[in-house]
Amino acid sequence: xxxxxxxxxxxxxxxxxxxxxxxxxxxxxxxxxKVHVEALRxxxxxxxxxxxxxxxxxxxxxxxxxxxxxGCLDTPSGGEYELAGQPVEGLDPNALADIRNRRVGFVFQSxxxxxxxxxxxxxxxxxxxxGVPKRQRRRRGTELxxxxxxxxxxxxxxxxxxxxxxxxxxxxxxxxMDPDILLADEPTGNLDTSSGGDIMSLFSALHxxxxxxxxxxxxxxxxRRASRVVEIRDGLIESDQKSATDxxxxx
Numbered sequence: 001x002x003x004x005x006x007x008x009x010x011x012x013x014x015x016x017x018x019x020x021x022x023x024x025x026x027x028x029x030x031x032x033x034k035v036h037v038e039a040l041r042x043x044x045x046x047x048x049x050x051x052x053x054x055x056x057x058x059x060x061x062x063x064x065x066x067x068x069x070x071g072c073l074d075t076p077s078g079g080e081y082e083l084a085g086q087p088v089e090g091l092d093p094n095a096l097a098d099i100r101n102r103r104v105g106f107v108f109q110s111x112x113x114x115x116x117x118x119x120x121x122x123x124x125x126x127x128x129x130x131g132v133p134k135r136q137r138r139r140r141g142t143e144l145x146x147x148x149x150x151x152x153x154x155x156x157x158x159x160x161x162x163x164x165x166x167x168x169x170x171x172x173x174x175x176x177m178d179p180d181i182l183l184a185d186e187p188t189g190n191l192d193t194s195s196g197g198d199i200m201s202l203f204s205a206l207h208x209x210x211x212x213x214x215x216x217x218x219x220x221x222x223x224r225r226a227s228r229v230v231e232i233r234d235g236l237i238e239s240d241q242k243s244a245t246d247x248x249x250x251x
Contacts, residue, residue: 019082020180020212021047021070026079028065028235039065041235043079047214049180052207054226055216062235064185067216071104071183072096084180101130105174109186111166113158119169120145120154126176144172148202164195171202181212188219200225 026043029036039062047053057063068074069081072088075096081088084103091099106112113122120141127137145154148168158166167187174182184203188196200222207213207227215222223229224243231239 018048019046020049020084021045021214022080022082023070024080026066026069026076026081028062028069028074029077038235040069040076043235043237045230045237045240047181047212049212050207050210052203052213052225052227053215054223054229055214055232056218056223056229057232057238061232063216063232066232067183067185067214070181070214071106072099101126102177103180105177105179105182107167107170107174107182107184107187109189111158111163111170111190113166113169113173115158118155118157119150119161119165122158122169123173123176126173130177140176141172144175145169148172162195163191164198167191167195167199168202171199175206181214182206184213184215184217186217186219187215188217188222196221 023043023045026040026045027038028040029038031037041062043066045066055063055066065074069076070083072083072091076089079089083099086099088096088099100106113119114125117125123144124137124141127140132140142151142154145151148171150165150168150172153161153165153169158169161169167190171182171187174184187203188199191199196219200219203213203215203222204225207225213226215226217223227243229239229241229243230237
């Protein structure tokens, strides 16, 4: 079921291969001198529009560091990165913040909702920060909560919602600015099996509309939903394979 009502999105970045995410020799070093940690040691990665990619690997492998760089929450120590055809390295903090709000939707294991405001106001927040007029914010927020089956909980605060409902609000919020990519960090990690299954179904529905999705996960059931699985180990890509269930359009 196409609950998000969109066709597949197409287009080419300046990298020339249609990749919405393009990385070349990405490195990330924490610390300096003799005391430093190489979290990423030369990552080459290209992700096309409409792909659903699971990033997996053991704790300390570098997968969360990679996710933070993709989402412009951090900057690489070296290498080249283009997001939707725009070079990212060297941008100032204000430019990175603008990219995060307009190009990337985030979903976190701990939901990261503001506790003092309602579900609707949480979904509306990126639109408010993006300068979207009030009438459009109201229409978009209402539409998104309806699409995640939470219209009847729109005026409830996070403390009044279950874990599964909180994550659905977080997904609606992540979609508010119609981002190029949706990044999810262990989105089912704090949920019971039933709620986790509902969230996995939501991601599958988003993928069916052509949305580009990257998920960092230890959940094998969720990674099996992806069209591609990238395994990270010791700061390097160990394997990068299409899923047997891949339904992505041809490049």
